Amino acid sequence: MNYPTIFSITEDEIDLNDLLAKITLTSTGAAAIFTGMVRGETVRGEAHQTDYLEYEAYIPMAEAKMKQVADEIRMKWSVIEGIAIVQRIGKLYPKTPTVLIACTAAHRDTGVFEAARYGIDRLKEIVPIWKKEVSLDGQFWVEGDYTPKPGE
Amino acid sequence: MNHVKLLFFATLRERAGTKVMELDIPDDLTIQGLKERLASDNPNLKESLKSVLITINREYAFDEAVVPLNAEIGMFPPVSGG
Numbered sequence: 353m354n355y356p357t358i359f360s361i362t363e364d365e366i367d368l369n370d371l372l373a374k375i376t377l378t379s380t381g382a383a384a385i386f387t388g389m390v391r392g393e394t395v396r397g398e399a400h401q402t403d404y405l406e407y408e409a410y411i412p413m414a415e416a417k418m419k420q421v422a423d424e425i426r427m428k429w430s431v432i433e434g435i436a437i438v439q440r441i442g443k444l445y446p447k448t449p450t451v452l453i454a455c456t457a458a459h460r461d462t463g464v465f466e467a468a469r470y471g472i473d474r475l476k477e478i479v480p481i482w483k484k485e486v487s488l489d490g491q492f493w494v495e496g497d498y499t500p501k502p503g504e
Numbered sequence: 505m506n507h508v509k510l511l512f513f514a515t516l517r518e519r520a521g522t523k524v525m526e527l528d529i530p531d532d533l534t535i536q537g538l539k540e541r542l543a544s545d546n547p548n549l550k551e552s553l554k555s556v557l558i559t560i561n562r563e564y565a566f567d568e569a570v571v572p573l574n575a576e577i578g579m580f581p582p583v584s585g586g
Binding site for chain 1: 511513514515562564566580581584586
């Protein structure tokens, strides 16, 4: 079966409707969509304000790793129909969507929610993208805490 | 000699002061050996190299790997996309 898989790093606005249309088949009845946005005000942990985030990526490798994440999703949930994984990079301000993971399936009880959750979790582990947080207090690079293993 | 291209990202890019560096290295040099050479050539990088992630031709690579001919090597901190 030839199901649509979309993966990209972009500087453009993320167009949810367009992406959703591209991963919706005639057999599709459910989509789980995760999107993350720049949080201007953080209260959990160390409370702080954020002016903007500046993202960069190792683009060709990031796109290859997004494809790998999509392949892993299909291995775990074979009923998934379409997958879209998109990360926006550049300077992004509060309330702006920065990332989107969407999975489609025939029905909602097929693992489609878990598949989208897995997608964003894996993106944060192995896809080479970084963000610098900028605020009145200064700027610092946000660093993850995952070390990829051989074969990842 | 092996001519390789290093790509730096995020904190590593800022500390190296460049995005790209081309380097001639011995044919049997490992990733560990490459890190040691970079740390001595560029003391600014020393601290960052302790927790650096390394890729060879866009796949994650580890200290004992020998750097292949004309490799593209990526160096960066743990990723933080999303």
